[in-house]
Amino acid sequence: MAKTLAEKVWDAHVVRKGDGEGANAQPDLLFIDLHLVHEVTSPQAFEGLRLAGRRLRRPDLTIATEDHNTPTLDIDKPIADLTSRTQIQTLRNNCQEFGVRLHSLGDAEQGIVHVVGPQLGLTQPGMTVVCGDSHTSTHGAFGALAMGIGTSEVEHVMATQTLSLKPFKTMAINVEGTLRPGVSAKDIILAVIAKIGTGGGQGYVLEYRGSAIRALSMEARMTICNMSIEAGARAGLVAPDQTTYDYMHGRPHAPQGAEWDAAVEYWNTLSTDDDAAFDVEVDLDADTLEPFVTWGTNPGQGVSLSAKVPSPEDFGDENAKAAAERALQYMGLEAGTPMKDIRVDTVFLGSCTNSRMEDLRAAADILRGRTKDPNIRMLVVPGSARVRLEAEAEGLDKVFKDFGAEWRFAGCSMCLGMNPDQLEVGERCASTSNRNFEGRQGKGGRTHLVSPVVAAATAVRGTLSSPSDLDPAPESAALRVGAA
Amino acid sequence: MEKFTTHTGIGVPLRQSNVDTDQIIPAVYLKRITRTGFEDALFAAWRKDPSFILNQAPFNAGSVLVAGPDFGTGSSREHAVWALKDFGFKTVLSSRFADIFRGNSGKQGLLAAEVAQDDIELIWKELENAPGTEVTVDLVSKTVQCGTIVAPFEIDDYTRWRLLEGLDDIGLTLKHEEDITAFEATRPAFMPKTLPARLS
Numbered sequence: 001m002a003k004t005l006a007e008k009v010w011d012a013h014v015v016r017k018g019d020g021e022g023a024n025a026q027p028d029l030l031f032i033d034l035h036l037v038h039e040v041t042s043p044q045a046f047e048g049l050r051l052a053g054r055r056l057r058r059p060d061l062t063i064a065t066e067d068h069n070t071p072t073l074d075i076d077k078p079i080a081d082l083t084s085r086t087q088i089q090t091l092r093n094n095c096q097e098f099g100v101r102l103h104s105l106g107d108a109e110q111g112i113v114h115v116v117g118p119q120l121g122l123t124q125p126g127m128t129v130v131c132g133d134s135h136t137s138t139h140g141a142f143g144a145l146a147m148g149i150g151t152s153e154v155e156h157v158m159a160t161q162t163l164s165l166k167p168f169k170t171m172a173i174n175v176e177g178t179l180r181p182g183v184s185a186k187d188i189i190l191a192v193i194a195k196i197g198t199g200g201g202q203g204y205v206l207e208y209r210g211s212a213i214r215a216l217s218m219e220a221r222m223t224i225c226n227m228s229i230e231a232g233a234r235a236g237l238v239a240p241d242q243t244t245y246d247y248m249h250g251r252p253h254a255p256q257g258a259e260w261d262a263a264v265e266y267w268n269t270l271s272t273d274d275d276a277a278f279d280v281e282v283d284l285d286a287d288t289l290e291p292f293v294t295w296g297t298n299p300g301q302g303v304s305l306s307a308k309v310p311s312p313e314d315f316g317d318e319n320a321k322a323a324a325e326r327a328l329q330y331m332g333l334e335a336g337t338p339m340k341d342i343r344v345d346t347v348f349l350g351s352c353t354n355s356r357m358e359d360l361r362a363a364a365d366i367l368r369g370r371t372k373d374p375n376i377r378m379l380v381v382p383g384s385a386r387v388r389l390e391a392e393a394e395g396l397d398k399v400f401k402d403f404g405a406e407w408r409f410a411g412c413s414m415c416l417g418m419n420p421d422q423l424e425v426g427e428r429c430a431s432t433s434n435r436n437f438e439g440r441q442g443k444g445g446r447t448h449l450v451s452p453v454v455a456a457a458t459a460v461r462g463t464l465s466s467p468s469d470l471d472p473a474p475e476s477a478a479l480r481v482g483a484a
Numbered sequence: 485m486e487k488f489t490t491h492t493g494i495g496v497p498l499r500q501s502n503v504d505t506d507q508i509i510p511a512v513y514l515k516r517i518t519r520t521g522f523e524d525a526l527f528a529a530w531r532k533d534p535s536f537i538l539n540q541a542p543f544n545a546g547s548v549l550v551a552g553p554d555f556g557t558g559s560s561r562e563h564a565v566w567a568l569k570d571f572g573f574k575t576v577l578s579s580r581f582a583d584i585f586r587g588n589s590g591k592q593g594l595l596a597a598e599v600a601q602d603d604i605e606l607i608w609k610e611l612e613n614a615p616g617t618e619v620t621v622d623l624v625s626k627t628v629q630c631g632t633i634v635a636p637f638e639i640d641d642y643t644r645w646r647l648l649e650g651l652d653d654i655g656l657t658l659k660h661e662e663d664i665t666a667f668e669a670t671r672p673a674f675m676p677k678t679l680p681a682r683l684s
């Protein structure tokens with residue numbers, strides 16, 4: 001029978017089929033190939049194992065790092081916030097007790113869990129990957145079925161290396177065409193979410209397809225898959241191809257020699273069969289896409305950067321109307337204001353969505369030779385310690401610092417403000433992260449989700465801007481856009 | 485897990501869509517390492533506003549939350565479920581739940597009952613007209629009752645069975661440990677292992 005990519009990966013991991021058929025079917029028991037662990041959602045799971053006298057079944061398929069709570073300054077000093085320090089120490093103790101590999105703050109492989117897995121070559125096509133973090137969908141960029149799970153499920157995976165799951169429905173997101181300069185993967189996914197809504201993907205696994213997706217780099221595909229959860233989907237994936245293999249080859253945990261050949265042979269089978277049917281298909285035109293930005297307090301409340309702040313009256317549905325009214329009030333915005341007239345206070349370049357080398361390069365290419373708007377504060381937070389090292393080897397840190405941005409250590413940082421990097425009440429931020437929820441980046445903070453190049457252009461002009469709004473740089477830097 | 489068959493308690497109308505998990509429990513409260521004691525963290529930002537519904541009697545003693553569509557979107561934090569439970573909620577009614585939140589609820593014995601939005605609107609009106617009205621949520625018959633309103637709700641059969649029986653998920657899976665071991669033996673050699681560590 002013809003299958004979609006997601007169904008192939010699913011079927012290859014069924015340990016035990018659930019009894020029953022159709023709507024009454026019990027869940028399947030699926031084997032989990034890789035379990036990523038961080039300090040926030042794991043302490044209660046480890047405690048559960050301990051209380052039940054259970055072992056962690058597969059330490060060799062488990063890896064941990066510290067990211068949510070870690071400071072991005074003074075990382076050589078003890079963490080000032082005592083509860084953060086305790087949570088991280090708890091992870092260290094648990095990993096030691098249960099034999100889990102841990103990359104701690106200060107280690108060259110420490111960083112945001114979804115940057116670390118791919119970078120080490122641990123994320124591979126056709127795998128099942130889980131983590132107690134909703135942005136686990138990032139790993140779908142490799143053609144893996146990657147899902148965020150809650151702490152009870154974290155404990156379940158620790159104890160059994162499996163999850164009980166009901167099959168998902170499948171949705172194709174077809175993106176055809178060629179992105180224009182200054183338009184990037186972030187704009188694609190923001191436009192997808194605006195189109196299908198924050199609940200549009202509920203119950204579905206999304207597969208991103210089409211010529212525009214095939215043309216994207218691995219890091220750009222990760223940006224897209226990362227935000228699948230913002231459309232409500234449990235997972236999102238892209239079929240592996242030569243771009244995937246080129247990215248993986250030579251990474252520490254990528255297969256080597258004859259095993260590489262065997263792996264590629266298998267990975268080449270991982271695409272949706274021509275005659276397979278998706279439950280739903282959605283089309284997006286890449287040719288006409290513009291830089292996209294959010295105006296509201298959920299990731300579906302987005303418009304083209306050249307558009308105006310919408311009015312609640314623009315929404316037919318009563319709930320959407322009420323949500324828009326509330327969002328405009330929280331965001332301190334008036335309907336009809338051009339998005340490009342919105343002045344921001346802070347620019348955040350970072351998070352598991354946009355903190356990899358290409359993101360930093362794309363932003364640096366805009367900033368090189370330009371000066372920062374004097375009222376803007378800009379934080380650049382690389383996704384991992386390894387990314388930070390690579391960026392420094394290329395001199396990107398110098399570009400950011402010369403521009404007037406702060407060059408920080410790796411972690412989740414201002415994406416969710418569990419560390420000291422937070423917005424003040426009323427502070428407005430252009431952020432390359434993934435959620436513009438009320439208070440997400442700090443109590444009372446106001447978030448506009450943007451791409452790395454829009455973040456950079458905004459830091460130059462002080463208002464939400466696209467690279468095409470900028471005067472030529474004094475030392476005309478070649479624009480390398482469309483990559484991130 | 486405690487068994488859930490039926491629950492009756494004061495209904496709390498939360499007229500809002502897209503109640504994300506950052507609203508249910510802000511990230512700053514996720515630094516704790518315990519599984520209980522999150523009652524102060526529930527809707528922490530909104531509760532600073534005295535007019536917020538949970539700051540008002542009789543709703544502050546509510547145990548049935550009646551919310552707008554797309555409840556529990558965003559982060560995978562199970563803390564959202566723990567905070568709702570610790571505050572005293574036994575069940576949440578909404579026309580649409582985010583997948584991960586729904587899953588987390590099922591693991592923790594918080595009933596996430598999917599009720600049609602038209603029925604939610606009727607229940608909201610009833611609860612606003614007569615604050616303190618009790619809502620009965622019956623998992624056996626899959627119905628919710630509020631005053632004269634009786635409405636069906638949806639929940640998947642497997643979660644319903646586990647809630648009714650109060651079953652522990654890990655225990656259920658470990659009954660099939662032989663199947664897991666057999667599957668492990670079939671995995672290809674090229675699949676990666678985290679140990680021993682290979683570094684760049």
